[in-house]
Amino acid sequence: MSRIALHTSEQTDGMSDDDLIARIAERREDALETAVDRHSAAVSGLCHRICGNALDAHSVMLDVFWQLWRNAQHYNHRRGSLRTYLLTIARSRAIDQRRAALARQANHGSYVVAMQQVKPVVEPDPCKHQMQSETAKDVRLAIGKLPPVQQRALELAFFDGLTHSEVSRALDIPLGTAKTHIRKGLMQLRCMLLDASEVFE
């Protein structure tokens, strides 16, 4: 595992994700508080971006941390950091929420017309794309060096909550090509960041 990956699991407050999860599994509210404190900004940012409104985003965020509280004992650190675990759930739930909203609109006739005139209930300053750490800045820089189509495919798939099929339609490219761009984009991103970490060593 590279140095960069280690940064994701070792936090400045000294408590690793594993410790945190173990305490949440013991139903310790202070551990949940730490997890919320540590990851709510990322979960909230992703939920807002996918759902497009504060109400649904809050609902999904509540669901994500509720899942953590209820199922902490099932968390498997080998499948990724706590941040990735939470963001994966958040993305999935936010997609469901968005589809549900679309389904309701489709079944409500004039409601659709009205919703088109309604601004989403979000604060004036929506997702701020803050970079919380130097590593995050490095990652953003590396993403910027990817070919534009790979950048866009990754953003659509991971941050806008589109399935691969939806990415292919959004970019007007065949499904197989969309999948290739996403996979190659991820692999190139990893290579760039690994190379960068070796330079700093």
Place this chain on the structure above:
Amino acid sequence: MKCTDASDQLVEYLLDDLSEIEQDALRQHVESCPHCASELEQLSHAVELLYLAAPERDVTTSGKQQLIQQIVRSKRLPVESLAVNVSSTSRMRITRWLVAFAAGVCFAVVLIPWFRSDRANLATTSENSDVPAWLANLEQNFQQLKFVSTSIGKALPHPQAVVMLDPLANQAQLLVINLPRIDPHQALVAWVFAADQRLLERHRLEINDDVGGVSIDADPNLIRAISVTLESVSPENSLALPDEASKEVILKLKLAS
């Protein structure tokens, strides 16, 4: 499964975009294929890195506290207290479900706000515009809804809704208690959103003075969310403009998957 097929699905697996069957097939292949296992590990690492650059949005300290309280308190929903509020026939039904409740339970609380608006204004607008006033005012209503929904952690205003799941009977039941008397031209409609979106279903709630309930024949393990909507109902049982200002709306019930 061939390696090319597996490789094709690895990212979707990491994104949790595959069906259960597809996930199982992929898992089996990866366990027996070092090449694909290595590729999965590399992609997993790349996703870790990519998510470091995920968009972030600050949550206020009070917002975090509220979130925590909502989560922690949600486990103590006073299910027993439901029986106090319901009619005898419904109580029998609930008792049966409470037994099933022990087998696999999930619950959530929904708050059903009723929005008021000017009836005369509504009528005028309905005659002269394609968009009724109450829909045009939806933004304001949604803000109210947001305010109310974020207060769930502090107070538990009525009406409430509880979902009980019975995996053995392959059923889920939704009860809404303490409803105000429903206008005959309105109905509560439960939308069931399954994990697999193809299983989207719609159910009419049975309403009496203080209890509404609906049984849903769906695998509880697949249900992701239920939303309850107050809809207007014309004599032909189709969607129509409400004759009163009760609005579309409402909240969702989140279930553990």
